[in-house]
Amino acid sequence: MIASLGQGELKQPAALVADRFDRVFVTEPFNRTVQVLQAGEPTQTLTAAQLGVQQISALAVDARLLAVADGLAGQVVIHTLREGPRR
Numbered sequence: 001m002i003a004s005l006g007q008g009e010l011k012q013p014a015a016l017v018a019d020r021f022d023r024v025f026v027t028e029p030f031n032r033t034v035q036v037l038q039a040g041e042p043t044q045t046l047t048a049a050q051l052g053v054q055q056i057s058a059l060a061v062d063a064r065l066l067a068v069a070d071g072l073a074g075q076v077v078i079h080t081l082r083e084g085p086r087r
Contacts, residue, residue, distance in 0.1 A: 056070070066078070
């Protein structure tokens with residue numbers, strides 16, 4: 001095992017993506033959130049409302065972009081990510 005993240009914090013992880021800054025974005029359909037996990041950093045929670053969607057159906061990361069698919073509204077919302085700390 002390389003690392004373990006989110007132990008005791010995640011309820012129903014469904015999908016995940018990772019970026020080049022070693023952040024892992026995990027969907028939690030149970031509470032309609034995305035948990036942002038990174039070793040040595042506090043977990044950040046992003047709600048569906050904060051992400052501009054009704055339902056978080058899928059995620060994708062490409063360079064500095066986070067794409068969130070909204071299955072209820074039939075749309076994809078794209079967010080620019082802040083750079084993570086250099087490790």
